[in-house]
Amino acid sequence: MNWNWDHLKTFESVADLGGLSGAARKLGISAATAGRHITTLEEQFGQVLFDRFPDGYALTSVGLEFLPLAHDMSATAARLERKKTALQGADQGVVRIAAGNWLSRILLDQLESLRETLPQVEFEVINAYGFTSLARHDADIALRNQRPDRGRVVIRRLPSMPLAVYGRADYVASNPAALNDCRFEDCAWVGYDEALSALPSALWLSARRKKAPEVRCVQATNILDGLRGGLGLALIPCCIGEVESGLKRVSEPMKIDGSDLWMLVHEDLRRVPVVRKTVDWIAATYIRMMERTVS
Amino acid sequence: MNWNWDHLKTFESVADLGGLSGAARKLGISAATAGRHITTLEEQFGQVLFDRFPDGYALTSVGLEFLPLAHDMSATAARLERKKTALQGADQGVVRIAAGNWLSRILLDQLESLRETLPQVEFEVINAYGFTSLARHDADIALRNQRPDRGRVVIRRLPSMPLAVYGRADYVASNPAALNDCRFEDCAWVGYDEALSALPSALWLSARRKKAPEVRCVQATNILDGLRGGLGLALIPCCIGEVESGLKRVSEPMKIDGSDLWMLVHEDLRRVPVVRKTVDWIAATYIRMMERTVS
DNA sequence: CCTTGCGCTTTCATATTCGAAAACAAAAAG
DNA sequence: CTTTTTGTTTTCGAATATGAAAGCGCAAGG
Secondary structure: OOOOOOHHHHHHHHHHHOOHHHHHHHHOOOHHHHHHHHHHHHHHHOOOOEEEEOOEEEEOHHHHHHHHHHHHHHHHHHHHHHHHHHHOOOOOEEEEEEEOHHHHHHHHHHHHHHHHHOOOEEEEEEEOOOOOOOOOOOOOEEEEOOOOOOOOEEEEEEOOOOEEEEEEHHHHHHOHHHHOOOHHHHOOEEEEOHHHOOOHHHHHHHOOOOOOOOEEEOOHHHHHHHHHOOOOEEEEEHHHHOOOOOEEEOOOOEOOOOOOEEEEEEHHHOOOHHHHHHHHHHHHHHHHHHHHHOO | OOOOOOHHHHHHHHHHHOOHHHHHHHHOOOHHHHHHHHHHHHHHHOOOOEEEEOOEEEEOHHHHHHHHHHHHHHHHHHHHHHHHHHHOOOOOEEEEEEEOHHHHHHHHHHHHHHHHHOOOEEEEEEEOOOOOOOOOOOOOEEEEOOOOOOOOEEEEEEOOOOEEEEEEHHHHHHOHHHHOOOHHHHOOEEEEOHHHOOOHHHHHHHOOOOOOOOEEEOOHHHHHHHHHOOOOEEEEEHHHHOOOOOEEEOOOOEOOOOOOEEEEEEHHHOOOHHHHHHHHHHHHHHHHHHHHHOO
């Protein structure tokens, strides 16, 4: 029987994400189709690949045997996509940049100047916290807070992003505690949801304050919304807080643990002109912006 | 853009075979579909992969860059298929055996006894001279006249197949030259077409006879047909000639250069019970048959 | 010059595959 | 116990991919 290589995409995603719906979302297909792909593969392999549970799919031992091969397939597909990027004509094509919330925002604010330099190039800013992989070619360039210790990736360190505590001007004016150290207990705070408690800025706050933040967000940019709504204080990047009107900074700029920043590019793409130019632009733009706002 | 991994199958075949029609035949799809797969890939990669010539497709330099990756993909798919064979339940599934013309014939003659031993297993005898590859998993087991020097393949040497010169009984009776050395020039011969002049038995004949064979065949089994038709003499395996009624042997059995025989199995499949049993059966059956006919 | 053979491409009717929504099942929350 | 949530499966109309056949272009052979 002649099976469809493309179905391995689905197999891999279902195995990795533990269910049809997640896999379907990731692949941009419907859960119904994902399910059909799996049953088709199972028929053609003559093997049951997953156990069906009410909360999702779990690999059988047989399925587990196939998984590494599916990963190999997917790794080859990723190499092929990098080759594709590498072969695209000079200064044209698509460059995909993965960054966290704040950095996505900053990049998108500034992207116009890059588009002027490279008018033929399309840019895609992928706003996903930890789920992008250069090895899988989810993106061409990634901005991360952690230095990866493995993988064929070239690394460029960027100065870490200074953060400070901000509040809406009128909130600060009506809460004298905001200006001194009592603010950690006596003011309301806008922070991260428990699910994101491992983020450096969440750790920073929990080290100083017994209570969880009164307003808890899942997305960094929602914190800014909360701040603008006058809900309390929050730790945000200076480059955001300084340019946002109506906010008042109530601490010195500081570099907190774990807020180091690295820019990652896959080796295969290092010498590709468009990628190289984009990398240089990001570094320059970022550094310039840091210098300007921490004046 | 999200491209279809399965289309790489088509890409690889078209690249290897130099055109749509051959690739389509190999893949069991229509040439129209093969062409559509290629243009779809080209659109999605934003690159022209092939130059179109009136006699087929030729890779562009860009296409050539992608080819090794397509081969990797295909190699992984082959590994996966071997895994599939390896995981199939004990003594059931499909075993595919690649062999030349004569051996296919012999195997098929005897296969019944193997089917009795392994009733749940289906066997596929692939009659293709040189175009099967164990690495690509075109077959599980291959019988070859050459010992491969690379690849993750385990090898088992079999005694080489004795050949002899045969003619139809009445042809030999009416041509006294058939019985002595003049037969090479004074008798008509049935042999291989020029395209197959590299085959050991073609070389054997051309070393002894200036003229090309009067009747030239593309398939070994056609030689037998010619012999039965009384068209002349031919060199064929003893195990075929001896059991074919109406043929008379006019030479001693001999082992000619290049007629050594090896049985090849991919390492991944060596320990799979069905494969192992089939290998043992082939070896035993073959050896028994050789002993019986060269008595 | 015309014919033939070969291979690609287009057309069109058919098959297959797909997504949206409904149905369904099980667990968690109220 | 009922409701809500989450995730799979089924249904059915729509979108997509496919094969057969016709069309086309080119080169080789008569």
